[in-house]
Every structure is written in structure tokens, then in C-alpha cells.
Amino acid sequence: MKRLSIVASAFVALALAAPARAQGPGSGGDPVKGKVVYERYCLSCHGELGNGAGEFAEWITTKPRDYRQGTFKWRSTPSGSLPTDADLDKTIRDGIYGTFMPTWYAIGEHNRRDVIAYIKTFSARWKTDKPQPSIVIPAEPPYSDASVKRGRAVYEKSNCAQCHGQDALGDGPSAHELKDDWGNPIVPYDLTQGHIKCGDTGSDIYRVFITGLNGTPMPSFTDSISPEEAWDLVHYIQSLSALYPKNYGPAAAK
Numbered sequence: 084m085k086r087l088s089i090v091a092s093a094f095v096a097l098a099l100a101a102p103a104r105a106q107g108p109g110s111g112g113d114p115v116k117g118k119v120v121y122e123r124y125c126l127s128c129h130g131e132l133g134n135g136a137g138e139f140a141e142w143i144t145t146k147p148r149d150y151r152q153g154t155f156k157w158r159s160t161p162s163g164s165l166p167t168d169a170d171l172d173k174t175i176r177d178g179i180y181g182t183f184m185p186t187w188y189a190i191g192e193h194n195r196r197d198v199i200a201y202i203k204t205f206s207a208r209w210k211t212d213k214p215q216p217s218i219v220i221p222a223e224p225p226y227s228d229a230s231v232k233r234g235r236a237v238y239e240k241s242n243c244a245q246c247h248g249q250d251a252l253g254d255g256p257s258a259h260e261l262k263d264d265w266g267n268p269i270v271p272y273d274l275t276q277g278h279i280k281c282g283d284t285g286s287d288i289y290r291v292f293i294t295g296l297n298g299t300p301m302p303s304f305t306d307s308i309s310p311e312e313a314w315d316l317v318h319y320i321q322s323l324s325a326l327y328p329k330n331y332g333p334a335a336a337k
């Protein structure tokens with residue numbers, strides 16, 4: 084009987100421990116350990132107070148994230164939502180292309196998990212709010228000439244050129260007057276580079292116009308672009324890059 088109850092309590096302990104482990108990348112970290120990681124690797128840019136005003140910030144554009152509002156650009160969650168832990172882990176692991184935010188692959192998942200828990204202490208939003216469920220990205224249909232053409236029509240219909248420009252070089256009529264939520268000037272991305280800031284896959288591009296980039300003028304088009312149109316738009320953007328190894332689209336035709 085006694086042995087049985089030991090076995091039973093072991094099961095209870097396992098069951099209690101299981102959810103923490105099942106939460107996935109970036110979850111369940113220790114903020115006390117995370118503070119040490121932060122002070123070693125992040126403070127020089129993101130600042131002691133998490134306000135994005137570390138000693139390098141002055142010399143850097145785009146500015147390091149100010150964590151106090153709980154506003155994050157790269158999320159799998161709808162516009163206005165907090166990111167998931169996995170979203171933060173992906174950003175921190177891969178870095179942000181074309182900016183001073185490096186990849187932190189080398190510090191390992193444990194350190195990233197702890198530093199994520201510490202970053203959350205800078206904004207009360209993490210106590211009062213929860214990330215909404217991630218958007219569903221349907222499987223990518225095949226890339227084709229016809230899809231690229233339809234994508235160009237979606238680009239025109241949605242007025243992307245207002246900011247990104249006719250040829251998507253980031254030079255639209257509004258390009259030079261945009262500011263982010265922190266009051267810093269921000270330029271629309273040059274979509275012909277063959278990389279976006281946070282990821283290179285079709286799904287990474289898809290995600291951006293459905294979730295928008297919180298804290299920036301880049302809006303969410305979830306109400307005006309259907310999933311089929313969104314994939315066409317992805318193919319149009321891919322076609323603009325000489326890096327995309329397909330003989331289709333305006334970039335390849337030049």
C-alpha cells in the first residue's frame with residue numbers, strides 16, 4: 084500500500100512537471116538566471132532598464148527594442164497581441180537580418196529561455212495579458228508565373244506601393260515621413276533583397292502581412308487579403324529577388 088502511494092505520488096509529480104516541459108521553445112525560463120544572461124549579452128544595446136537605451140543605442144538604427152510597452156514586431160499572433168515564447172525564441176536565436184541585433188544561437192536554448200523570462204519583467208503587460216493563439220498558415224501552393232502575376236495585382240490593390248514603392252524598393256511616396264511607436268524614423272523594407280528581417284521562408288513572408296509589425300506603420304492586412312491572395316503576394320515578393328532561383332518574374336526578366 085505504502086509503495087503504491089509512493090508510485091502514485093511520483094505520477095502526480097510527473098503530471099505537475101509535464102506542462103512546464105511541454106510548453107516548447109522559449110518557455111518556462113528562470114528570470115533570476117535570465118538577468119545574468121541579459122547583463123552579459125543584451126544590456127549594451129537594450130539597456131539596464133530594458134528601455135532600449137544601452138550604450139550602443141545612440142550609434143544604431145533601427146534602435147534596439149524598448150521592452151517596457153510589451154510591443155513586438157515579429158509574432159505568429161494577430162496584430163496587437165503579445166508574441167508567443169516560441170516567437171521570441173526564434174527572433175533571438177536567428178537575429179534580425181540587416182540590423183545590429185545579432186543571432187544568439189550560440190548561447191543555447193536554456194539561456195534564451197531564461198533571458199526571455201527576464202525580458203518579460205520589464206512590462207506589466209506580461210502579467211495582465213496573454214498571447215492570442217498563433218495564426219494558421221495554410222500549406223504553400225506551388226510557385227508559378229500566374230501566381231506571381233496575381234500577387235502583383237494584390238500588391239497594387241492593397242496599396243503596398245504607398246510605402247514600399249512601385250518596384251518594392253522601399254521608396255514609396257510615404258517612405259520618408261514614417262515613424263515607429265517610439266518616435267524614431269523608420270523606412271519601409273526594400274522587398275527585393277531576398278531576405279526579410281526575421282526569416283527567409285515563404286511562411287515568414289506570409290506571416291508579416293497577416294500579423295503586421297506592431298510598433299511600426301506596417302499594418303495587418305488580415306481583413307482585406309484572403310489566404311490565396313496572401314500566397315500569391317509571397318510569390319510576387321519572392322520573384323523580385325535575384326536570389327530566388329526561379330526563372331520567373333520581373334527580377335529574373337531584367
Ligand code: HEC
Pocket residue numbers: 120121124125126127128129139143144145146147148154155156157158171174175179182183184185187198199280
Ligand atoms: C548590438 C546590439 C544588440 C544586442 C547586443 C542585442 N540586441 Fe536585441 N535588438 C537590437 C536591435 C537593433 C533590435 C531592433 C531591430 C528592429 O526592430 O529592426 C533588437 C530587437 C530585439 C527584440 C525584439 C524583436 C521583436 O519582435 O520586436 C528582442 C526580443 C531582442 N532584441 C532580444 C535580445 C536579447 C535577448 C539579447 C541578448 C541575448 C539582445 N537582443 C541583444 C540590438 C541588439
Ligand code: HEC
Pocket residue numbers: 156238241242243244245246247257261269270271272274279280281282288291292296299300301302304316
Ligand atoms: C503605411 C506604410 C506601409 C504599408 C502600406 C505597407 N508596409 Fe510593409 N512595411 C512598412 C514598414 C515601415 C516596414 C519596415 C518595418 C521594420 O523594418 O521594422 C515594412 C516591412 C515589410 C516587410 C518586411 C518584414 C520583415 O520582417 O522584414 C514586408 C514583407 C512587407 N512590409 C510587405 C508589405 C506588403 C506586401 C504590403 C501591402 C500588402 C505592405 N507591406 C504595406 C510599411 C508599410
